[in-house]
Amino acid sequence: MGKKILIAVTALLASIYIGFWATAPRSVDPQQYQMLADKYQVRIVRDKYAVPHIFGARDVDAAFGLAYAHGEDDFETMQDVLLVTRGKLATLHGVDAAKTDYLVQFMGVWDVVDAGYESRINQQTRDHAQAYADGVNYYASENPDKIAAGLLPVTAKDIVAGFTFKTPLFYGFDQAVAAVVEGRYGTGLDKLAYLQVTDSPQPDLGSQGIAIAPSRSDDGYTRLLVNSHQPLTGPVAWYEARVKTDQGWDMAGSTFPGAPVILHGHGPTLGWASTVNKPDLVDVYQLTINPNNEDQYLLDDQWRNFEVKDAAIDVTFWGPIRWTFHEAIYRSVHGPVFKTEKGAFALRWAGMDEMRTLEEMLAMNKARTKADFEAALSMTASPSINYVYADKEGNIAHYYNAMMPKRPVGEKFSSIDWLGLVPGDQSDLIWQGYYPFERMPSTVNPPSGFVYNANNSPYHSSVGEGQPKPQDYESSMGIQTNVSNRALRIEALFGDDEAISREDLHNYKYDNRYAEGSVVDHVIKRLLAMSFEPESELQAGQKLLQSWDLATDAESRIAALGVLTSSPFVMALMREEPEPDLTEVFEKSLTLLQHHFGRIDPKWGEVNRLVRGDKSWPLSGAPDVLRAVYGEFDEEAGYQKATAGDSYIMFVEWAPDGKVSSRTIHNFGSATLDATSSHYDDQAPIFASEKERALPLDMATLMAEKTSDKRIGGY
Template identity: 65%
Template sequence: MIRKSLYGAIAFMVVVYAGFWVSAPGTGDPSQYARLTQNYDVRIVRDKYGVPHIFGDRDVDVSFGLAFAHAEDDFATIQDVVLATRGTLSTLKGPDAAKTDYLIQWMGIWDVVNAGYETRISQATRDHAEAYADGLNYYVSEHPHVVAPGVLPFTGKDIVAGFTFKTPLFFGFDQDVAKVAAGEYGTGLDKTAALMVTDAPQPDLGSQGVAIAPARSGDGSTRLLVNSHQPLTGPVAWYEARLKSNEGWDMAGGTFPGSPLILHGTGPTLGWANTVNKPDLVDVYELTLNPDNGNQYKLDGEWRDFEISDAAIDVTFWGPIRWTFHEPIYRSAHGPVFKTEEGAFAVRWAGMDEMRTLEEMIALNKARTPADFETALAMMAMPSINYVYADKAGNIAHYYNAMMPKRPEGVDWSGLVPGDRSDLIWHGYHGFGDIPKTVNPPSGAVFNANNTPYVASDGDGSALREDFPSSMGIETQMTNRALRLVELLSDAEQVYDHAFRRIKYDNAYSFMGEEKSLAFQVWHEVTGLEFEDAELREARDYLFGWSLTTDASSEHAALGVLTVTPFIMADMSGEPRPDPREAFEHAVRTLKDNFGRLDVPWGQVNRLVRGGESWPLSGGPDVLRAVYAEWDEEAGHLEATAGDSYIMFVEWDAAGAQHVRTMHNFGSATLDASSQHYADQAPLFADERERKLPLDMVALELEKTSERRLGGAGN
C-alpha cells in the first residue's frame, strides 16, 4: 500500500524516504517533431458541430489524424492521461496524484508492457499506437507552450499501457484495492473509510445499449442505441469522431482521451454499444507472514520470500520544488501485496498480465460481419465490458464479455481466500465459448443496462443461470433501467423509430411487477412514516403525489428524486444506505432553503451547466434518461456531472441504407470556452434532440466548417 509514512510526508512535508531536488527536466525541442508529417497523409474535415471526420489512405494516417484532432480540442486531458499511465502524474498535479502513481507501479503495468511490446502484439498494432503518439508529438511541435516538462516524447507504449491500466477500473478493481489498503479486510471497517486510489469520478454509474431486429421494428429496420453513461468532462468523457481509411477502417462513435480508435459506435455494416459489467474478477488472498521474518509468507507449508521492488514517486509541491518518495512493493506468487495493520493481503485480478486490449479493439473497429466481430471478441483481451450488437443483416446480440478466471469450485471466492495454498492461485481464463450471450432471441430485442446477463431480452433466449458455475461470479442484479426496458419493450409489440426514442428518453422509476425499483421502495417507506412536525407531515403528503417520473416540468419530482437519490447512489457505490427519515428531511430542507417551497419544477433544480449558461434537464439517477448531479451551493441547484453524455441512434432500413443520429452533452471543443463548439450541442441535448451525422462526403461538404491536410500534399 501507500503507507502512512508516505501520506504523512506528503501532508506535513516531512521527508522520510525522499530525495530532495529543485529542478525541472527538459521537454526536449518540440520543433524536432514537425517533420513527422512526412510519414503520414491525412485529411481532417470538421462538420457543422466541429466533430472531426478523419480520412487517410492507411490506418496509421487516420490514427495520426485522430490524435492531432483530439489534441486540438483536449490536449491537456490527453497529457494527464498519459502521465497517469506512466505513474508520473504527481510531477504535474502534485501530492493529490501520488496514490494513482503508486497504483500504476504496484500493478506492474510497465513490467507487462515492456516485456511484451515487441512480442505479444502485432507490428500493425504497434504501428497504430505509434502513429497516434506521433500525432500528439506533432501537435506539440505546433503548440510547444502546452506541453508539461518531461512529457515528450509520447510513445506507442504509452498508448498500449493506457488500456492495461484503465480497463480494470471499469469492473471496480480500484474499489477492491481501496478496501484492502484501508484495512477493511479482517476488520469489517465501513467502506466509507476506504482509501480511494483514484479521485476521478467513477466510470460505473451506468450505461445502456438496446438492439431491435427487423422482425420487431415494424418497418423492417435494424435499430441500435449506443448510450453509455460517463462523466461529462475529464479522462473518461466521450469525444466524438468519424474515422475512415482505405484499408477497411470505417467507424463513427465515441472515444476517450488517449484512445486511438472508436470505443463504441458504428461502422457501415455493424455497430455496438458498451455497458459496464462487474462479474467477480478480483480475488484477495490473506497471507500468513513469518513471525521471525516479515518479508516471508507461507505457501504449501513453506516460507517463501516476497519479491521486493522500489516504487519511486516524484511529487511536485511548489514550482520546481519536488521530492522523490520511495515505497517498497511486495509481490507474492498470487500477485502484488498490501501490508496493513490487519495483516498482509495479495491481490489477483482479471487482466493483470494483459496488454493486447488495443489489438482486440482494432479488430472490432475493422469487423464487418458477425463472424469478424465474434473472432475479435474471442481474443478475450478485454478484461470486462458488455457488448450490445446489431448489424445491417438484422442480427442482434448481447455478449457478457469478461476475462473470468478459471477458479476451482467449492471455494467462496466472494470473500477472503486462503493464501497458503498454491492450488487456489488460478491461472487462465474461460474462453469466449463459455461466456453468457444472447444471440438473435425470438423476441427480436436485446438490451443491457448494467444488469444480469440472465435478463437480456423481454422474452425467451437469454443465457440461463444454471448453465454457468458460481465460480465465474456472474452478476444477478437488475437495475431500474433494466426493469423499465423489460416493461417498455413488453408494451411495444413493434418498435418503430418513435417508440425507440421514447424508450431511450423514458425518465421513470419502475413500480410495476414483482421486482420493483429501489426508488419505489424508498417512496413507499417514506410515505408510510409518521412525523410530529407539521411541515414534514405536509411534505410527506405531497410526496404521495409523485408519479415516479422525472420530467423537467414535474412539480413533485424534485422532492421525490432528492429523497431517493442517496439510496440509489449508496447501492451503486456499495455504501450503507442512509436512514429514510433523515434522507427525506434533508430533501425537504434543501428545497425549502433554496426555493422556499416544495412544488418547484424539477428542471429548475436539475440543470445542465456549461460556462455561464444552463438548461433544465429531465432525468435522474438510474433512469433511462440518466442524470447524475452534484449540488452547486453558490448557484443553489444541481449541476449534471455524469450520466447521459454521448448518444447515438443507428438504423439500417429495410433497403440496407444506414442512418445515424448523434448528440453530445456539450460539444467537440472540450476545453476552449471561446469556441463556438464549446456548448453548441448542449441546448439540443437538454431538449432531447439529436442531429444527423453526415456520413457521405456530399453531406459533409455541405456543412463543413474547416479542413486541414497533414502530410502528403499538405507539407
C-alpha cells in the same frame, strides 16, 4: 485523484526516503517532431458542430489524425492521461496525484508492457499505437507552450499501457485496492470506499445499449442505441469522431483521450454499445507472514521470499522543486501485496497480465460481420465491458464480455468464498488463465427480436427464450445477478411492443420514470407509511409525494423532492454501501428546497441543470432512469449541476437495403476546453431538449456543412 482514496497509501508515501531535485527535468525540443508530418497523409474535415471526420489512405494516417484532432480540442486532458499511465501525474499536479502514480507501479503496468510489447501484440497494433503517439507529438510540436515537462516523446508503449492500467478500473479493481489498504477487507464492509482517478463521479454509474432486430421493428429496420453514461468532463468523458481509410477502418462514434480507436459506435455494416459489467474479477488472498522474517510468506507449508521492487514517485511541490518518494512493492506468486495493520494481502485480478486490449479493440473496429466481431472478442483480451451488438444483416446480440478467472471447482473448493478473503497458503487456490469466449454468457438473435443491457445481470438481456441461464455457469465465475431500475423499465416498455418504431425507441430511451418494485418505489412507500407531526413541513412533504408518479420530468413539481430524497438510496445500492437514515435524508431535502427555492415543490428543471460556463439548461432525468442524470448540488449557484450520466448518445439504423444512418448528440460540444469557441456548448441546448442531430456520413453532406478542412502531409 479523488478525495475518497487510498488514505493508507498517503501514509506510506509520507514515511518514505526523500530525494530532492533543484529543477524539474526538461522536455526535449518539440520542434524536432515537425518532421512527423512527412510520414502521414491525413485530412480532417470538421462538420457543422466541429466534430472531426478523419480521412487517410492507411489506418495509421487516420490514427495520427485522430490524435491530432483530439489534441486540438482537449490536449490538456490527453496529457494528463499519458502522465497517469506513466505513473508521473504528480510531476504535474503535485502530491494528490502521487496515489495514482503509486497504483500504476503497484499494478506492474510497465512490467507487463515492457515484457510483451515485441512478442504479444502484432505489428499492425504497434504501428497503429505509434501513429497515434506521433499525432500527439506533432500537435505538441505546433503548441510547445502547452507541454508539461517530461511529456515528450509520447510513444506507442504509452498508448498500449493506458489500456493495461485503466480497463480494470471499470469493473472495480480500485475498490478492492482501497478496501485492502484501509484494512476493511473481509469485514463485511469491503466496498464502502472507492478509488477514483479524478474527482469526477465514477464511470460505472450506469449505461445502456439496446438493439432491435428487423422482426421486431415496424418497418424492417435494424436499430441500435449507443448510450453509455460517463462523467461529462475529464479523462473518461466521451469525445466524438469519425474515421475512414482506404484500408477499411470506417467507424463513427466516441472515444476517450489517449484511445486510438472508436470505443463504441458503428461502421457501415455493424455497430455496438458498451456498458460496464462487474462480475467478480478480483481475488484477495490473506498471507501468513514468517514471524522470524517479514519478507517471507507461507505457501504449501514452505516459506517463500517476496519479490521486492522499489517504487519511486516524483512529486512537484513548488515551481521547479520536486521530491522523490520511495516505497517497496512486495509481490508473492499470487500478485502484488499490501502489508497493513490487519495483515498482508495479495491481489490477483483479471487483466493483470494483459496488454492486448488495443489489438482486440482494433479488430472490433475493423470487423465487418458478426463472425469478425466474435473473432475479435474471442481474443479474451479485454478485462470486462458488455457489448450490445447489431448489424445490417439483422443480427443482434448481447455479449457479457469479460476475462473471467478460471477458479478451481469441485468439492474440495466448495467452501471457498471468492468474494471474501481467500487463504493465501495453498497454491491450488491461485487461479491460472481465463474462461474462453465461448463460455461467456450471451444472448444472440433471441426470438423476442430485441436485446439490451443496463448494467444488469446477463440473465436479463431480453424477454422470453434465448437468454442465458444461471445453472449453466459455475458459481465461481461470480456473474452478476442484479436488476437495475433501467432494466426493469426497458422490459416494461419493450416487452409488449411488438412493432417498435423509430419514434418508440427514441421515446423509450428518454423515459425518466422509476419502475414499480425499484429501490425508489420502495423508499417512497416506506416514507408514505411513516408518521410525522401534524402541520409540519415533513407532513407537507409526505402529502406532496403521495401523488408522485415516479417520473422525473423537468416540469414536475413533485420530482425535486422525490429525487433528492430517494437518490442517496439509489447510490447506496449501486455502490453497495449501507442505506442512510430515511427521515434525515427527507428532512435535509425539504430544508434544501425551502432554502434555495422558497418552496418544497419547485419545478425539477429549476433544480436539475446542465451547466456549461455561464449558461445552464433545465434537465429531466435522475439517477438510474433511462434519461440518466447524476449531479452535485452547488450551494453557491443554488441548483444541482449534472456531472455524469447521459453524455454521448447515438441512434443507429440499417435500412432493409443495408444503408446505414445515425443521429448523435454530445452533452456539450467538440471544443472540450476552449470556452471561447462556439463549439464549447453548441450541442448542450439540443442535448437538454432530448433531441439529436443527423451525422453526415457521406462526403457530399459533410462538405455542405463543413466548418474547417485541414490537411497534414499532403493528403
